[in-house]
Amino acid sequence: MALIVAIFTVYITLKTNRAIARRKATIDFLLTKQTNEWMLKQRQQFIKLRQSQTLMNWVARAQSDSDEQRAILAVLNSAEYVAIGILNDTFDESLYKDAFRTTYVQDWMDLKPFVKALRSANQAPDAFIKMEGMAQKWATKDENRKIAAI
Numbered sequence: 001m002a003l004i005v006a007i008f009t010v011y012i013t014l015k016t017n018r019a020i021a022r023r024k025a026t027i028d029f030l031l032t033k034q035t036n037e038w039m040l041k042q043r044q045q046f047i048k049l050r051q052s053q054t055l056m057n058w059v060a061r062a063q064s065d066s067d068e069q070r071a072i073l074a075v076l077n078s079a080e081y082v083a084i085g086i087l088n089d090t091f092d093e094s095l096y097k098d099a100f101r102t103t104y105v106q107d108w109m110d111l112k113p114f115v116k117a118l119r120s121a122n123q124a125p126d127a128f129i130k131m132e133g134m135a136q137k138w139a140t141k142d143e144n145r146k147i148a149a150i
Helices: 002-035 037-051 067-087 093-122 129-138 141-149
Strands: none
Touching: 002 037, 002 067, 002 093, 037 067, 067 093, 067 129, 093 129, 093 141, 129 141
8 A cells, every 4th residue: 555655656746846847948938038139139020020011022042041031930940849849748838828829829820821932932841830730729719710711
């Protein structure tokens, strides 16, 4: 009986420690996104491009050495990293979703045409597929209808 209690206690302790580690990794990542000067600069550049509705101007391979394309890809790569972290149980999904659901889904809606063109141009049909899946999972029914129409 003592062995069963000990095994159960170890199991609960490991499970609790894993959840704490996942939350800590998520918070560390969130803090980095909010304080890292380079990440903030990339995000600001992306927002300017989105507001000027010029995202599609930067899909072409000829633009691959531009600051604009680097900013767009930085946002996409960060979102893909988040989705991979959540899918691999490294990040806490509910914590990240509570903090950034709206931004994450809106970014996907704005970037979907860019990603579709990038996938086609580079023959990379799986590019940013984890971000796409996470955005669709988190999107409301109304948002998913908009995503499907894009």
